[in-house]
Amino acid sequence: MTNLLEVRNIAKSFGQNEVLKDVSFHVPPGSIVGFIGDNGAGKSTTFKAVLGLISRDSGTVEIFGEDNLNKNATIKEDIGVVFDAINLPVSLTIKQLNKVFKSLFNSWDEADFYRLIRSFSLPEDKKIHTFSRGMSMKLSLAVALSHRAKLLLLDEATGGLDPSSREQILDELKAFVSDGNSGILLSSHIISDVEKIASHLVVIKNGEVLLNEEKEKVFRExxxxxxxxxxxxxxxxxxxxxxxxxxxxxxxxxxxxxxxxxxxxxxxxxxxxxxxxxxxxxx
The missing domain is CATH 3.30.70 (Alpha-Beta Plaits)
Structure with a gap:
């Protein structure tokens, strides 16, 4: 089966600063790929290059077998994204937000959205700007999980959450890939989270991939x-x-x-x- 995400030899520089150097990895169906590295290692730049938010100097990025610069709107519906800062209209309530996404996504699952909202104990009538960072991250994840995406790109998505909330989120992520068709690229500084749910490990340092392997093989061999x-x-x-x-x-x-x-x-x-x-x- 085609990899959900295939990153091959991408490089990116900002002026004289070489941020990504020949970065390659993939996200197979049914996998959770833990993307590990210190601050400044190149994780967020990789996410932005994958999403086409910044240009790449060389290399290729394929999502569902197609170049990531493909303008097909259907492909974008199949991707859920969460960064470590909220990217939602903060002047709305959750009920208002549901109406917005209902009109934006053909695949929006209102029932599952409200299941997650209630499971995460989020207030439906309060404006999002009143939410704590942890509440905002839960809401962003609920949105990403509610339009039947096939690929989730999560950049520090469990940051700001208490251990109980993180456990709850990790359970939802494991359930997301349990059909064997979906996959997740998960960047996190919380190594215990990666250890609990990742099936593959990618470790990046100074823009270079040092390790790209199945987690089970690493601990076996x-x-x-x-x-x-x-x-x-x-x-x-x-x-x-x-x-x-x-x-x-x-x-x-x-x-x-x-x-x-x-x-x-x-x-x-x-x-x-x-x-x-x-x-x-x-x-």
Whole structure:
């Protein structure tokens, strides 16, 4: 089946600042792709390039098998987007907003919208500008989930939510992809959220993708090894994904633990440790 989103070798510079460098990844049907990186790593720029909000210098972006610059309105209906700031008319109430989207989207599901609004305990008659950041994020997600989109692009969509609300949102996202036909690209600084629901991991640093892999494969086949420089030089270069030097040792992320020499010291690998090692790694 065609990938819902296919990003191939995209590059983007602003003046002399190279923000994206040969970025490639994909979102298959039925997947949740966790997009991880520090502030300034290139995540939001990637989202904007995918949505055609900024031009790309090179590379291709295909959504549902078509170039993302395709003006077909039907394709846009099939994409749900949530950024970390609300992009809804804040002078309206939820009831008024429902009427607006009912006229905008042929696929608008009013019943599901109100199911989510009530599940998220959002007031239907208060103007959106009175909402807290957490309430605004819940509303944005409710909108994204209510027009039968096939692809969700969520950039820090769980930011500002308490743990209980995040758990509720994650359950909705898992349900969204459960049909095997829909998919999500999820950017988040909350690594525990990514760990709970992501099926694939993409880690970006300084505009370059350091890791692009199925999460299950990473935790099955990868390892964090602790060694010295001499031991590192004996490793096959093609299995070294990232390394970070400490005072008396080097932590090395390898893509095939079975190629490590016998008696190599390894550490338990959590999502948090994996993320820190990659985002703080040396070139």
């Amino acid at each position: 990868y390892a964090i090894a602790v060694m010295n420089e001499e031991q590192l030089n004996l490793l096959p270069e093609d299995i070294v994904v990232a390394k970070r030097t400490y005072d008396k040792s080097i932590r090395v992320l390898v893509s095939d633990k079975h190629q490590l020499p016998d008696r190599t010291l390894t550490e338990p690998m959590s999502m948090e440790e994996l993320s820190v090692l990659l985002t703080r790694s040396e070139r």
